[in-house]
Amino acid sequence: MVPIFEAEITPILKTRxxxxxxxxxxxxxxxxxxxxxxxxxxxxxxxxxxxALVTQRLKIGSLVTNPYTRHPAVIAAAASTLDEIxxxxxxxxxxxxxxxxxxGVIRSPPESTLREAVHIIRELMTGRVVNYLGKIYQLxxxxxxLEVPPQHNVPILVGTRSPRIAKLAGxxxxxxxxxxxxxxxxxxTNYLRWISEGAMRAxxxxxxxxxxxxxxxxxxxxxxxxxxxxxxxxxxxxxxxxPPDMVIDEAKLLRIVEAVKKVKG
Numbered sequence: 001m002v003p004i005f006e007a008e009i010t011p012i013l014k015t016r017x018x019x020x021x022x023x024x025x026x027x028x029x030x031x032x033x034x035x036x037x038x039x040x041x042x043x044x045x046x047x048x049x050x051x052a053l054v055t056q057r058l059k060i061g062s063l064v065t066n067p068y069t070r071h072p073a074v075i076a077a078a079a080s081t082l083d084e085i086x087x088x089x090x091x092x093x094x095x096x097x098x099x100x101x102x103x104g105v106i107r108s109p110p111e112s113t114l115r116e117a118v119h120i121i122r123e124l125m126t127g128r129v130v131n132y133l134g135k136i137y138q139l140x141x142x143x144x145x146l147e148v149p150p151q152h153n154v155p156i157l158v159g160t161r162s163p164r165i166a167k168l169a170g171x172x173x174x175x176x177x178x179x180x181x182x183x184x185x186x187x188x189t190n191y192l193r194w195i196s197e198g199a200m201r202a203x204x205x206x207x208x209x210x211x212x213x214x215x216x217x218x219x220x221x222x223x224x225x226x227x228x229x230x231x232x233x234x235x236x237x238x239x240x241x242x243p244p245d246m247v248i249d250e251a252k253l254l255r256i257v258e259a260v261k262k263v264k265g
Contacts, residue, residue, distance in 0.1 A: 004031045004032065004210060004212065005029065005030045005031050005032075006030065006031060006032040006033070006034065006063075006177075006212055007025055007030050007032075007033055007034070008033075008034040008035070008036060008063045008214075009021055009022075009033065009034070009035055009036065010036040010038060010041070011035060011036060011038070011041050011042040011044065011047055012041065015042060015046075015047060015050060018035075018047055018050075018051065019050050019051055019054050022051035022054055022055055022058065022060075023054050023055060025055075025058060026055045026056070026057055026058040030058065031058070031059060032058065032059040032060075032061075032091070033051060033055075033058050033059070033060050034060075034061060034062065034063020034064070034093055034157075035047050035048050035051065035060070035061075035062060035063065036062075036063060036064075037062050037063075037064065037065040037066065037070075038099065039069070039099060039100060039102065039103060044062050044065065045062070045078045045081075045082070048060050048061065048062065048082055048090075049081070049082060049085050052082060052085045052086035052089065052090075053085065055086075055089075057089070058089065059086075059089045059090070059091055060082065060086055060089055060090060060091070061079070061082070061090055061091035061092055061093045061157065062092065062093040062094070063093040063157070063159065063177065064093035064094050064095035064157065064158075064159040064177070064179075065092075065093060065094055065095075066094065066095060066096065066097030066098075066100065067094065067097070067113050067114060067116075067117035068097045068100055068105050068107055068108075068113070069097070069100055069103065069105060071137070072116070072117040072118075072120035072121045072124070072137060073120065073124060073139070073144065075092060075094065075117070075121055076092075076120070076121045076124035076125050076146060077124075077146060079091075079092045079121070079125065079150065079154050080125065080146055080148055080149055080150045080154075081148075083150035083151065083152055083154055084148070084150070084151070087152075088151070088152030088153075090150070090152075090154050091154060091155045091156070091157050091175070092121060092154055092155070092156050092157065093157040093158075093159060093177070094114065094117065094118065094121075094156065094157070094158060094159070095114075095158060095159035095160065095165070095179070096110035096113075096114060096160075096162070096165055097110070108135075108136050110162075110164075110165060111164050111165065111168055112135060112136060113136050114158070114165065114168060114172075115168060115172065116132075116134045116135070116136045116137050117136075117137070118156055118158070118172050118173075119132075120132055120137060120139065121156065122156065124144070124145065124146050124149070125146065125149055125150050125154055126149065127145065127146060127149030128145065129142060129143075129144060129145045130144045130145065131144070132144070155174035155175055156172065156173055156174050156175070157173060157174065157175040157176070157177060158172065158173035158175070158176055158177070159176075159177045159179045160176060160177070160178060160179060160191075161178075161179050163190075163194045166178075166191055166194035166195050166198065167194050167195070167197050167198035167201070168198055169195060169198060170194065170195035170196060170197060170198025170199040170200075170201070170202070170204070170206065170209065171198040171199065171201055171202040171204070172198075172202070173209065174209070174210065175209070175210040175211075175212065176195060176209060176210070176211050176212065177212045177214055178191050178211070178212065178213045178214055179214050183213050183214075183215065184243065184245050184246070186245045187243065187245070188213060191211075191213075192206075192211070195209070195211060216230065216233045216234075216237075217230065218230040218233075232260070232263060235256050235259065235260050236260050238253070238256060239253075239256060239257040239260045
């Protein structure tokens with residue numbers, strides 16, 4: 001299998017700088033570019049469209065959006081627009097959502113919400129009228145259809161950090177991004193087992209699903225700056241995940257946890 005290289009950009013830079021990074025990502029041979037969907041940050045879909053205009057080959061999409069702040073019908077329409085702008089290079093990245101509690105959004109159960117959302121997005125992107133009455137979403141009878149459906153296949157990418165969503169992704173997703181930001185042989189083995197369970201449940205072959213482990217890096221012409229910048233990410237996820245297969249002195253781990261709590265920005 002030919003390896004696929006993907007990068008994600010969180011839109012904390014000026015939009016023109018992100019567009020330049022998209023050009024660079026294509027020049028150095030990356031295959032796919034995801035734009036984070038984070039509340040209070042610049043809008044992912046507008047940036048995706050602009051990145052599509054300055055590239056020719058790179059696949060572009062959200063990494064990842066969520067079905068709580070954006071209705072599946074809105075996501076499908078955005079994906080269709082990006083498909084046209086990019087001439088078939090769009091993908092839909094979706095996950096259970098993180099950090100949206102600040103908006104007071106009431107989250108329905110992530111597994112069932114994602115299942116319904118992916119179904120609606122896929123059905124709408126076929127261009128057909130979709131009649132749907134689910135536990136989470138309802139679409140009006142004989143009225144729900146995209147006015148301009150995508151002209152190309154738009155793959156669905158599911159980002160996961162949990163066993164339940166990993167199993168669901170094995171059932172539904174074309175692409176799965178393991179988003180825990182920590183990787184070891186045991187960690188990856190666990191995720192592959194969960195994804196396989198979901199794939200088997202749906203009668204799918206796991207070899208037909210693209211599975212992408214994630215690594216967090218900081219790239220800079222200033223090596224020391226890069227090292228300092230990535231330390232907070234490493235410390236944050238170490239404190240959050242407490243990986244059982246990582247050997248670290250308990251006292252040192254507690255000092256790291258306390259340090260992370262004090263960091264701002």
